Amino acid sequence: MADVSGAPKRRFKISSESGPSDISPLGHLVNFLLIGFFCFIIIVPFFWLITSSFKDMGQFSSVPIQWIPVPWHPENYLIALKSIPLLNYIMNSVILATIQVVLGVFSSALIAYGFARFRFPGRGFLFVVLIASMMLPWQATSIPVFLFYRSLGWLNTFLPLIVPSIFGMAWNIFLLRQFFVSLPVSIDEAATIDGCGPISIWWRIILPQSKPVLVVVSLFTFMWSWKDVWGPLIYLTDSKLYTLPVGLLMFESPFEVQYTQQLAAVVIAIIPTVLFYVFGQRYLDRGITIADVK
């Protein structure tokens, strides 16, 4: 929890070593080869995916493998975009994730403030319930919840996915509460004497001090929403509303669309993740320290 304040800086070394390394050149070579081998195995399928997305079916099923297709078929991408409304799915995913992040983080921050700064009977017990609720599989409750939304007429809208986030997200509340507890109470007290109410203390004092952790929690919420399949899959049946993973999952096995065009669709679906990583990487690194190593 210690090093979360201030702007993230680029670290020049991954490890904590400060002095000269005690590893021999041979040791470095062995490490380099070992990690290189792992990376190679991990990269091969993605390399294959990208080159295959430029193949026609003849090149795709040739034995031995054609690593670089000649001639290449960039039109696969146009056909993929035409037969699967990927851009539409991506838009839906972005809209949904943005709403969930804004509502989910905002409400969680208020609830976490309540847990962190106010004494009330049953607080400890409720916090245990909160932690327990993070561990239980939420799919297990989905049938009654589904029936409930159906009776409200909310199926085929984003409402069942948006409204629960107004009530806070357990994981966000937990992380934010842990951070808020570490902030000094003396500033709150000073503000109280100056006539600040609880809400304006939260808004003017707690939140500004928590910007880095709020960014991290927002990123995690976005990633969770981006990957979520279960919710959109059971509540949305109109393909116009599908999010990206559901759109991919519900995409019928190709008869008119070829495998290679389907792989082009997979490449398009991965691009936002890569962009997300490129822009969010520094905060992701920071978040790992906050979320998992306490």
Place this chain on the structure above:
Amino acid sequence: MAAVQEKIAQQFPYKKRSQWSIAKKNALWGVVLVAPWFIGYLAFSFIPNLASLYLSFTEWDMFSAPSWVGVSNYLKLLHDPVFLLSIKNTFLIMIFSNLIGIGFGLLVAVVLAKDPPGRYLFRTTLYLPSLVMPVAMGMMMRQIYASGDFGLLNQFIGWFGIAPQRWLTEPNMAIWAVIIAAFWGIGGTMVIFLAGLKGINREYYEAAMIDGASPFRKFIHITLPLLAPIIVFQLLMGMIGGSGLQVFEFPAALADFAGASNSMGYHDSLGTLVYYLFMNGFRYFKFGLASALAWYIFGIALVLGVIIYFLAKRYNFYGTEE
């Protein structure tokens, strides 16, 4: 002095009362702020759980009224080979995917922490695939596991003289196809272990070096014990999370979810508990049976949760609570 106090008491005659009401006000604010979460918890978690407990004792297809059937849904599931296979598959994934993720994740983290040349490129290469959504991974892997000679994996094992396998169309093989793919997620655990390794005091290693300890002994006697809380936490979170008890999308994408909509892969060989819950609840609309299934899942989660609770207490995961 006494005069001053008297003056203050005159100016603030309600001081003693207000002391008490500050605490009360404080508690009231806490309740008001936390209430939305608690209402949400009751509405979206607790009450639905009870409702699904009721539904699990009924037979209901949404068109007629639910009829009470006692524990027959639970018994029916115990005699359902697909359910038993789904349990087996879920546990296999729970154990082996997480062992792969933690074992290899720890290995690459320990190596990367030694700052080999090209570490940033390696780190990105290992980490990025773990962020890719499981559905996209599954669609890619489905082609890589393709049977015949042209599937990438079959070509690869062909170089070692192994005959092509039917990865997804051999009943006992398909679940291993899911488990093998856990290798592409090792970056997720790796970054967490890297952060943990960063927190280990260098002096331990220096002391060990003076004592002439080998790198292996340093790992066994310093790194491993100090990382133990993180390892246990990762293992258990993995077991109850998306690569454990809740595993669904990746096998579904491998199984050609949309195309072959009446089975979970070849002879249901890719079935998992949550996948089977989806099939029963939202494909066949057997709400009673699906609710019984949900309670089996819930029961398993509860048992794992209790184990986590005691381990958390032992390793103090959550810092100091009051």
